[in-house]
Amino acid sequence: MTISPAKASTRTPRRGAGNAWVLLACAALVAFATLLALLFRNTASNRSATGVQELRVYCAAGMQKPLELVAEAYQQEYGIRILLQFGGSNTLLSQIEISRTGDLYLAADYSYLEIACQKGLVEETLPLATMTAVVGVQLGNPKQIHRLDDLLREDVRVVLANPDQAAIGRTTREALQRTGDWSALFKRVKKSGVFKPTVGEVANDIKLGSIDTGILWDAVASQYPDIETLSIPQLANSSTTIAIGILSDSKHPTAALHFARYLAAQDQGLKYFAALGYQPVEGDAWEEVPELIFFSGAVNRRALEPILKRFAEREGVKITTVYNGCGILTAQMRTLLGQGYGASSFPDTFMACDRYYLEKVKDLFHDTGDISNVPIRLLVASGNPKKIKHMKDLARPGVRVALGEPDQCTIGVLSRRLLQSEGIYQQVLENNVVTQTATSSLLVPTIITGSADVALVYASDALAEANRLEVVPIDSPLALAVQPYAVARNSNRKHLSSRLLREITKSRKQFEAAGFQWEFDRSDSTNQD
Secondary structure, X not given: OOOOHHHHOOOOOOOOHHHHHHHHHHHHHHHHHHHHHHHHHHHHHHHHHOOOOEEEEEEEHHHHHHHHHHHHHHHHHHOOEEEEEEEOHXXXXXXXXXHOOOOEEEEXXXXXXXXXXXXXXXXXXXXXXXXXXXXXXXXOOOOOOOOHHHHHOOOOOEEEXXXXXXXXXXXXXXXXXXXXXXXXXXXXXXXXOEEEOOHHHHHHHHHHOOOOEEEEEHHHHOOOOOEEEEOOHHHOOOEEXXXXXXXXXXXXXXXXXXXXXXXXOOOOHHHHHHHOOOEEOOOOOOOOOOEEEEEEEHHHHHHHHHHHHHHHHHHOOXXXXXXXXXXXXXXXXXXXXXXXXXXXXXXXXXXXXXXHHHHXXXXXXXXXXXXXXXXXXXXXXXXXXXXXXXXXXXHOOOOOXXXXXXXXXXHHHHHHHHHHHOOOHHHHHHHOEEEEEOOOHHHHHHHHOOXXXXXXXXXXXXXXXXXXXXXXXOOOOOOEEEEEEEEEOOOOOHHHHHHHHHHHHOOHXXXXXXXXXXXXXXXXXXXXX
16 A cells, blocks of 8 residues: 555654664764765875875884884875885895885985986985994993093904894994994904894894894984993994885885975974984975975976976976076066065976076075077078078178167076177167067067078077978087086975986986987086085
8 A cells, every 4th residue: 555645744654663763874974974085085085195095105114113103194194004124225125126115115225216216116215314433332331441542442242234134233343343443343243242123123132132243223212211322432423314115016106205305304204313313304395285486597408398297197296387588587586586476386396497597596596507508599590581591690781680688587697698799789789689589489479570681590490390491500608508407405395306306317318309409418406505
């Protein structure tokens, strides 16, 4: 029998029906809460790692405590498991080379990452902190150890980390080889002491009293209340940089870089290093999706755009690029500072068309080196109807000249310098110049349309119209623009900017295909102050 809704509302409920409705409602609420939790977890995970479930990190044993803390915090926030495999830095490097698996490699000394990069095992690297080698003894220093010679005494039991396995062992060997003390200590340890595979095992032996002394990292020793440390002159220059690298064989490089940035952020992972006695570097501030602001002279656009796109996709970051004449860009920088915008809108990086305009803002940037250079050429119509062969031809009556505007762009400054070297600048400017533009690329259409007979342009800007136009070489050492790369002093993304520099310096073929000549190998890329 069918019951109408009106009649159904007046019926007396069956016994237990109310409980059934309550149970159904509760079940629905539980299902809804579970769905929300799953959505939140997936959102957090997808937000950074596009559904990655876990990352494997090969980690030097001396960094076990901070890495465990950071991994736990990261997993709670992003839902990605961080699998940590500990060992000596060199031992781990050998495992990586053999297995070709995993996502990240954290070494106790940057030299291991350099080796890994040379072998093609690591792509990007991020510095984390520094440590120094010290002598560790039991609390109270019962054996009265005060200098290196005390480690050679017959009544002192010595432990060292294996130089062929652990960074602390290698650092000790290199430091003492420089002072001429390694041979004696090596023989002493080999005779009656112990070599351990990791710095943690050295510390544990001293703590337990199974050994009297050993050499270990100061930051590791600070994590053991039962260990005292002393500095000795022979280890004075034994500091090392802890760094992490993204493995070339990682199947999740963007997710790996996300975790590496979190680990290397001054307000995230580096807090744990500082709390445990390490000396953290000045890391970037943590941003889940950093936005790198890149100001670039317009001449660089043809080479840079595919490089920047590739870098942004791999790193999982956003790059806001502003291309323009360098005079306009540097004026914009001064305006931004004058308005008090600060680091939030000021460019993180600047790649100028030539060093001339970087010099104009050198107080605002760290200069990291020259990337490329590009010749300046005379651009004319096909067939060169005005028979222009030399700079002095620009001063002939009836020759219409197009130049860059010196106050707006580098090509204008360099063109002025070239014309001044020939002694014809004022003559050309007053009698023959028909237009001035803000960039070299804007000069090319003046020849295409026939509104000018000749233009001074960058050779790279003439490539696209090679079939319709001709270039005339300029016989002068001044006919060259050199493109430098610089990082803003007030940037919160200095390490990200440095990794972008590394990506650019790996792109020589890209620049040469765009009409540039490579400069980086000849430049001093270590002059960052």
